[in-house]
Amino acid sequence: GAVVSQHPSWVICKSGTSVKIECRSLDFQATTMFWYRQFPKQSLMLMATSNEGSKATYEQGVEKDKFLINHASLTLSTLTVTSAHPEDSSFYICSAPGQGASYEQYFGPGTRLTVT
Amino acid sequence: GENVEQHPSTLSVQEGDSAVIKCTYSDSASNYFPWYKQELGKRPQLIIDIRSNVGEKKDQRIAVTLNKTAKHFSLHITETQPEDSAVYFCAAQSGGYQKVTFGTGTKLQVIP
Numbered sequence: 001g002a003v004v005s006q007h008p009s010w011v012i013c014k015s016g017t018s019v020k021i022e023c024r025s026l027d028f029q030a031t032t033m034f035w036y037r038q039f040p041k042q043s044l045m046l047m048a049t050s051n052e053g054s055k056a057t058y059e060q061g062v063e064k065d066k067f068l069i070n071h072a073s074l075t076l077s078t079l080t081v082t083s084a085h086p087e088d089s090s091f092y093i094c095s096a097p098g099q100g101a102s103y104e105q106y107f108g109p110g111t112r113l114t115v116t
Numbered sequence: 117g118e119n120v121e122q123h124p125s126t127l128s129v130q131e132g133d134s135a136v137i138k139c140t141y142s143d144s145a146s147n148y149f150p151w152y153k154q155e156l157g158k159r160p161q162l163i164i165d166i167r168s169n170v171g172e173k174k175d176q177r178i179a180v181t182l183n184k185t186a187k188h189f190s191l192h193i194t195e196t197q198p199e200d201s202a203v204y205f206c207a208a209q210s211g212g213y214q215k216v217t218f219g220t221g222t223k224l225q226v227i228p
Binding site: 032034042043044045046049091093095097098101102103104105107108109110112 | 148150157158159160162165167205209211212213214215216217218219220221
């Protein structure tokens with residue numbers, strides 16, 4: 001089956017620094033990937049759609065200059081949280097759509113970000 | 117955009133009883149409705165899904181029903197077991213390669 005990985009699985013950074021999260025499709029190509037954020041005891045909220053070879057599409061209220069997305073290849077999308085603050089602490093999850101007729105999304109294992 | 121409402125937010129049932137979670141969606145363009153189980157700190161796990169051209173789907177103890185006219189869909193878990201305890205999310209999607217809009221989640225507790 002389709003596998004999506006994320007790295008790192010958890011990261012602690014200091015306020016004001018930047019942190020990069022990688023999302024990889026391991027056995028399939030993904031021209032589109034999605035980035036979600038999940039705060040404790042809340043649902044997953046879409047932050048942005050990552051498109052290979054073009055600019056990401058951000059959801060309303062998500063600062064594109066703060067959450068930089070780069071989809072440089074058909075198997076890799078990165079999310080960089082710039083000038084991180086404690087309120088950015090969250091669980092970040094990426095997903096990639098299935099292939100062919102499948103509508104299923106394949107989720108990465110998530111990255112727990114803690115900003116101190 | 118799509119809005120998915122889910123209830124109840126918490127649900128406690130005795131082991132062996134049934135559990136029902138209900139969702140409504142707003143966008144008539146949505147045509148794929150997956151249900152996810154999420155354990156603490158883990159990724160959402162697809163447990164069952166249904167497309168809009170189907171009214172009901174069953175997989176062992178889990179079933180999903182869809183009323184496209186009313187924009188309602190529901191998850192039914194029968195013969196619940198303690199390992200069914202988790203947070204469940206309904207979701208809606210308007211086809212392949214499209215973003216997933218999640219419901220607010222239901223924390224299910226199965227009491228042994």
